[in-house]
Amino acid sequence: MSDSIHIAVVGSGYVGLVAAVCFAEMGHSVVCVDNDQQKVSALQDGESLIHEKHLPELLQRYRNARVRFTTDLSAATREAQAIFIAVGTPQSETGDADLSYVEAVASEIARSITTYKVIAEKSTVPVYTNEWIRRVMERNGVSREMFDVVSNPEFLREGTAVSDFLHPDRIVVGTDSDRAADIMSRIYEPLTTGRYYAKAGAIDGACNHDTPPPLLRTSTKSAEIIKHASNAFLALKISFINAVSNLCEAADADVEQVAQGMGLDSRIGPRFLRPGIGYGGSCFPKDVAAFRSVAEQLGVNFALLTEVENINADQKRRFLNKVRSALWTLRGKKLGVLGLAFKGGTDDIRDSPAIELVRMLIEEGCSIRAFDPAAMPRAEQILPPSPEIQYASDPYDASNDVDALLILTDWAEFARLDLQRLSAAMRFPIILDGRNLYDPELMLENEITYFSVGRPTRHHTQELATVASRSR
Numbered sequence: 001m002s003d004s005i006h007i008a009v010v011g012s013g014y015v016g017l018v019a020a021v022c023f024a025e026m027g028h029s030v031v032c033v034d035n036d037q038q039k040v041s042a043l044q045d046g047e048s049l050i051h052e053k054h055l056p057e058l059l060q061r062y063r064n065a066r067v068r069f070t071t072d073l074s075a076a077t078r079e080a081q082a083i084f085i086a087v088g089t090p091q092s093e094t095g096d097a098d099l100s101y102v103e104a105v106a107s108e109i110a111r112s113i114t115t116y117k118v119i120a121e122k123s124t125v126p127v128y129t130n131e132w133i134r135r136v137m138e139r140n141g142v143s144r145e146m147f148d149v150v151s152n153p154e155f156l157r158e159g160t161a162v163s164d165f166l167h168p169d170r171i172v173v174g175t176d177s178d179r180a181a182d183i184m185s186r187i188y189e190p191l192t193t194g195r196y197y198a199k200a201g202a203i204d205g206a207c208n209h210d211t212p213p214p215l216l217r218t219s220t221k222s223a224e225i226i227k228h229a230s231n232a233f234l235a236l237k238i239s240f241i242n243a244v245s246n247l248c249e250a251a252d253a254d255v256e257q258v259a260q261g262m263g264l265d266s267r268i269g270p271r272f273l274r275p276g277i278g279y280g281g282s283c284f285p286k287d288v289a290a291f292r293s294v295a296e297q298l299g300v301n302f303a304l305l306t307e308v309e310n311i312n313a314d315q316k317r318r319f320l321n322k323v324r325s326a327l328w329t330l331r332g333k334k335l336g337v338l339g340l341a342f343k344g345g346t347d348d349i350r351d352s353p354a355i356e357l358v359r360m361l362i363e364e365g366c367s368i369r370a371f372d373p374a375a376m377p378r379a380e381q382i383l384p385p386s387p388e389i390q391y392a393s394d395p396y397d398a399s400n401d402v403d404a405l406l407i408l409t410d411w412a413e414f415a416r417l418d419l420q421r422l423s424a425a426m427r428f429p430i431i432l433d434g435r436n437l438y439d440p441e442l443m444l445e446n447e448i449t450y451f452s453v454g455r456p457t458r459h460h461t462q463e464l465a466t467v468a469s470r471s472r
């Protein structure tokens with residue numbers, strides 16, 4: 001057994017909370033700090049607060065033992081050998097990352113430091129944040145030998161956060177200090193040696209690798225750029241396939257076939273080539289904007305990123321237009337909506353294209369009957385039930401007597417619906433699928449008029465007859 005390290009994780013959001021329980025799962029002793037007392041109490045009671053696979057079981061196993069929750073950052077700093085900063089970096093009005101939480105945490109750490117610490121930033125931050133944290137520490141009177149700042153970006157995805165954390169493609173450690181690099185290597189040693197994967201009961205990865213993940217040591221600035229560049233590249237890949245899907249629609253080709261053909265080229269790869277209604281979530285929109293802003297500040301022309309954003313915004317408008325042309329007019333239409341989360345497998349609605357579309361549709365005078373397997377409680381907070389929006393108990397309830405059904409989130413269960421039952425519930429058998437979850441042929445067989453993204457829409461006479469007969 002290698003040594004267990006005392007770790008403090010500051011911030012109990014997606015990244016912080018998952019990092020905290022996963023470090024414990026790797027054998028370390030962790031204190032997770034948040035300044036929200038209510039959140040801390042809930043976590044102490046074993047409430048996981050976010051919808052994330054494996055999180056409840058790990059929390060139950062380690063809470064108040066190998067993972068403790070507290071609001072006391074000073075005490076956590078004093079105990080820890082390494083402090084991971086995982087607080088929010090929201091988008092400011094100019095598109096920059098707002099680093100005020102990071103600054104507040106760095107100042108408090110500076111006031112509490114008594115022995116050498118590694119301060120690792122896990123939040124996605126612009127290049128130069130490391131230097132800036134270093135300056136905050138020094139300005140607060142902490143001498144250089146008392147700390148090192150490391151960039152250790154996190155690449156986990158929501159919905160598979162725990163297994164992504166424990167099965168990363170790579171671990172990036174950006175530091176110019178050998179002392180800090182050594183502590184970071186010891187922290188990740190259970191993963192990099194494969195020891196964790198050999199353990200009975202180890203959590204599986206979403207995609208299992210044959211070899212343990214490499215630890216890539218880089219300069220701090222390179223590590224900071226790796227994170228932003230990776231997310232911007234993935235967003236670009238999505239916008240690219242979305243633009244190709246528009247071209248396919250114009251040319252009467254099938255984007256799914258095109259994506260398959262492209263993805264078989266190992267230099268391109270099949271992942272993140274799913275067309276849809278645009279990317280959303282707490283990372284991509286914010287990170288693309290922040291990376292664009294970093295480039296501007298450094299005097300670098302990165303107009304490509306602006307186009308990535310434009311295509312993404314357009315994708316939602318195009319889908320809205322598709323609904324409009326399917327229904328002729330929108331005012332007074334009753335629409336079923338399946339999916340409110342920004343993607344399947346999560347209850348997160350931050351920057352969700354589904355929510356944005358629902359708002360646009362309401363603005364156009366539609367009334368909505370929405371269902372989401374996990375995100376409805378969060379959605380109800382920002383869109384309370386009203387004549388414009390009602391929440392349904394399941395997909396069939398959402399389809400009840402609607403003019404059309406919209407699929408806006410790629411939940412796996414939405415791809416396995418009983419189409420006859422759906423069709424019978426709807427006023428008109430029209431489905432607009434923003435996630436391409438169905439084979440258009442299957443829809444035809446079920447006499448449903450089916451619009452999807454980047455694929456030909458074929459009405460056949462029988463379908464039109466069905467619509468006509470039901471509208472009588």
Ligand code: UDX
Binds near residue numbers: 231234343
């Ligand atoms: C992302 C990154 O993947 C992760 O590495 C980083 O740490 C945080 O940001 P996440 O926001 O959880 O993770 O979601 P992800 O699965 O990447 O999806 C982001 C958005 O892109 C979703 O709205 C999703 O629906 C959309 N998407 C994804 C597509 O539209 N098409 C695709 O092919 C893939």
